[in-house]
Structures are given as C-alpha cells and as structure tokens.
Amino acid sequence: MPSGTTPHVAARIKSFTYAIRNIVVEAKKIEATGRPVRYLNIGDPLPFGFKTPPHLIDAVLKAMRDGHNGYTASVGVESARQAVSAEFERRGMPVSPDRVILTSGTSEGIELTLGALADAGDEVLVPTPTYPLYTAVLGKLGARAVFYRTDPSNGWLPDLDDMKRLVTPATRAIVVIDPNNPTGAVYPEAAKRAIIDIADRTGVPILADEVYADLGFDGPTTLLGSLAPDAPIISYSSLSKAYLAPGWRAGWLGVGRSDRLDDVLAAIKKLADGRLCSPGPMQFGIEAALNGDRSHQREFVRELRVRAELTTKRLSAIPGMTCVEPKAAFYAMPGVALPPGKTDEDFVLGLLRSKGILCVYGSGFGMAANLGHFRVVFLAPPDQLEKIYSDIGEFTGEFLRQS
Numbered sequence: 001m002p003s004g005t006t007p008h009v010a011a012r013i014k015s016f017t018y019a020i021r022n023i024v025v026e027a028k029k030i031e032a033t034g035r036p037v038r039y040l041n042i043g044d045p046l047p048f049g050f051k052t053p054p055h056l057i058d059a060v061l062k063a064m065r066d067g068h069n070g071y072t073a074s075v076g077v078e079s080a081r082q083a084v085s086a087e088f089e090r091r092g093m094p095v096s097p098d099r100v101i102l103t104s105g106t107s108e109g110i111e112l113t114l115g116a117l118a119d120a121g122d123e124v125l126v127p128t129p130t131y132p133l134y135t136a137v138l139g140k141l142g143a144r145a146v147f148y149r150t151d152p153s154n155g156w157l158p159d160l161d162d163m164k165r166l167v168t169p170a171t172r173a174i175v176v177i178d179p180n181n182p183t184g185a186v187y188p189e190a191a192k193r194a195i196i197d198i199a200d201r202t203g204v205p206i207l208a209d210e211v212y213a214d215l216g217f218d219g220p221t222t223l224l225g226s227l228a229p230d231a232p233i234i235s236y237s238s239l240s241k242a243y244l245a246p247g248w249r250a251g252w253l254g255v256g257r258s259d260r261l262d263d264v265l266a267a268i269k270k271l272a273d274g275r276l277c278s279p280g281p282m283q284f285g286i287e288a289a290l291n292g293d294r295s296h297q298r299e300f301v302r303e304l305r306v307r308a309e310l311t312t313k314r315l316s317a318i319p320g321m322t323c324v325e326p327k328a329a330f331y332a333m334p335g336v337a338l339p340p341g342k343t344d345e346d347f348v349l350g351l352l353r354s355k356g357i358l359c360v361y362g363s364g365f366g367m368a369a370n371l372g373h374f375r376v377v378f379l380a381p382p383d384q385l386e387k388i389y390s391d392i393g394e395f396t397g398e399f400l401r402q403s
C-alpha cells in the first residue's frame with residue numbers, strides 16, 4: 001500500500017448503525033463545553049446506584065480463585081447449562097441442557113443465531129420500533145430487516161395482520177421482544193399465541209428475546225416457548241438486566257425441543273466453536289443467579305414501577321406529548337406531535353443542546369422520523385426524573401412554539 005493511503009473499510013459497515021451509542025458523540029461535544037449531560041440513553045442500571053447481588057460476585061470470584069480461568073467448552077460449562085435448562089423447565093419451556101448455549105450476553109446469542117439462519121438477501125421480521133442490534137447485525141450479514149408494526153394506540157402490541165402479510169418464502173426468522181425494549185410493552189398471552197401460530201404454520205422460527213422476562217411489574221412474564229413447547233422457538237436472556245450484571249457479558253440461549261430446530265442448533269454450535277467461548281468465570285455467576293436468592297428482583301421491580309408511573313404521568317401531561325405506560329423494564333417511548341418538516345432527531349438533538357438531556361430518537365429504533373418518538377431510560381432516581389421531565393416539558397413547549 002502506498003504511504004499516505006488509508007486501509008479500505010468494508011462497505012457493509014455503512015449499514016451497521018447503533019443509535020444508542022452513536023448519539024453519545026453529540027453528548028460528549030456538550031460536555032466538552034463544560035456543561036453536564038444527563039444520560040437517559042443506555043439501559044444499564046449500575047450507574048444509577050443499583051448493585052449486582054453479592055452472591056453472584058462471590059461465585060465469579062470463587063471460580064477465578066478455583067482456577068476456572070481457561071477456555072470453557074464453546075457451548076459453556078456444563079453445570080451452568082444445567083442451571084439454565086432447569087430455569088427453562090421451571091418456566092414451562094422444555095429445553096434440555098444440550099440445547100442450551102452460553103453466550104456473551106443476549107447480544108451474542110442473537111448474532112450467532114442470525115448468522116446461522118440468514119444468508120445475504122434473506123429476510124427477518126423485526127418489530128418497529130426495534131432494539132437496534134437486530135437491524136445492525138442483519139445489515140452486517142447483508143440480510144434484510146422487514147419491519148412489522150407495533151401500535152402505540154394499542155399499547156404497542158404487534159400488528160398481527162401486518163406480521164402475517166410479511167412472511168414470504170425468503171423469511172428466515174420472526175424476532176419477538178417481550179417484554180419490549182424500547183416500548184416497555186408486555187404482550188398478552190393471546191398475542192403470543194397468535195404469533196406462535198404464524199411461526200408454527202410457516203415453520204419460520206421465532207427468536208424470542210426475553211431478556212426482561214423477570215422485570216414485569218405484575219410478575220415474571222410467560223415465556224413464548226412455554227405456551228407451545230413444540231413450536232420452533234429459541235429463547236434468549238442474560239444476567240445483564242434482571243441480575244444487574246451487564247458488564248459481565250453472561251447470557252444464554254435455549255433452543256426449543258422441536259426437531260425442526262436441530263439443524264439450526266447444529267449451525268449455532270458450529271459458529272460458537274469459532275469464537276471459543278463466552279467469558280468463563282462469569283458463567284459461574286449464571287448458576288449462582290438462577291439457583292440462588294432472587295430477592296433483589298422484587299426490590300428492583302418495585303423501584304422500576306414507581307419510576308414507570310412517574311414517567312407516564314409527567315410525560316403525558318406535557319402538551320403535544322403522549323406516553324404509553326410501560327408494563328416492564330425501564331424504558332418508555334413517548335411521542336411528540338412534530339410540526340411539518342421536523343424529525344425526531346431534531347427534537348432529541350434540540351433537547352440535548354438546550355437542556356443537556358440525552359435520549360435516543362425513534363428513528364434509531366427503525367421508526368419513521370416524522371412520527372416524533374424518542375426513548376427514555378427511566379433508571380435515574382425519582383427526584384432526578386422529576387427535574388428531567390420538567391426540563392423536557394419546558395423544551396417541548398419552546399420547540400413546538402418555534403417550529
């Protein structure tokens with residue numbers, strides 16, 4: 001390469017975008033001017049004072065001290081796979097330990113599965129709004145995210161007719177995120193059964209992202225795979241959210257017992273071999289989490305419910321703004337009635353520059369930019385949220401008046 005030229009960057013990188021982190025660049029510019037920024041962009045409970053349960057930390061430290069610092073089997077350590085299998089069984093989804101794979105978070109499980117299922121040009125049904133990892137990974141694979149609508153006027157539930165219509169011979173998977181990020185929706189059993197029916201009839205597998213299943217405000221939610229154990233369903237979760245250890249990158253996937261999924265399971269295992277293993281000592285945290293005390297979850301969910309109610313009440317009261325009440329986790333997806341020509345990004349960047357509050361615009365989750373949605377992460381303490389929502393109210397008034 002002649003000196004002075006720069007290395008080629010793969011063209012597919014252009015289609016790999018992840019707004020939740022990309023937008024931080026704008027916040028850093030504000031901080032560089034000496035103004036503080038309140039970050040409501042990333043779903044990590046730790047910076048807001050929530051703590052990883054000590055018995056999980058003890059288990060990981062013990063694993064390190066006991067010498068479990070080498071590579072593990074690429075599918076993960078056996079005792080943790082058994083713990084995950086037992087957890088699936090307890091929740092009514094039969095998944096034997098040999099159909100469990102430990103992954104670097106839910107994220108890697110998703111990436112391995114999409115890699116196993118979709119060739120370039122293939123289609124995967126993804127909700128809009130979606131957690132952006134799906135579109136990012138599909139972009140990298142050269143596969144196509146085909147969006148099915150979820151409806152804010154119906155509690156952000158999936159539009160099942162839309163979903164049915166969108167399944168084609170090129171569809172390789174249907175992604176279902178329940179409970180949902182970014183909307184906070186929990187799907188009722190009837191909706192889950194209807195989605196399962198589509199998958200079962202077409203043979204297209206469901207990728208059930210259930211990373212928030214323990215954070216339902218009315219109790220843990222029903223796993224899709226428990227409603228139809230023989231339907232083609234793969235379930236994903238991790239220690240990141242309900243066990244307050246997102247940095248550990250400790251997750252798992254469970255492939256339902258249907259033999260229709262055997263080839264996919266083999267393909268995922270093949271890809272998992274290539275990355276050697278997920279972080280070894282953290283796998284021992286999974287056993288401790290699933291077999292140990294979960295009282296921290298009751299407290300966490302109680303705190304989240306208070307914040308969710310506050311969020312809905314305060315944001316819905318802002319003229320020009322609507323907010324559907326979240327039923328789980330720590331996200332809400334309010335919407336502003338934008339003036340013609342304005343985008344959700346205009347609103348979010350304006351809010352950042354005017355008030356030093358960082359949210360993520362709805363188009364970062366695959367929504368149309370003129371719909372005016374943005375995502376709020378409501379993990380901050382209620383007194384801070386009160387101030388933040390007052391500032392959002394003030395800014396919204398100014399934004400709508402000026403435009």
Ligand SMILES: Cc1ncc(COP(=O)(O)O)c(C=O)c1O
Binds near residue numbers: 104238
């Ligand atoms: C719906 C959803 N899936 C997956 C992830 C990634 O989780 P993990 O830390 O387990 O990779 C997140 C993180 O915010 C998420 O919201």
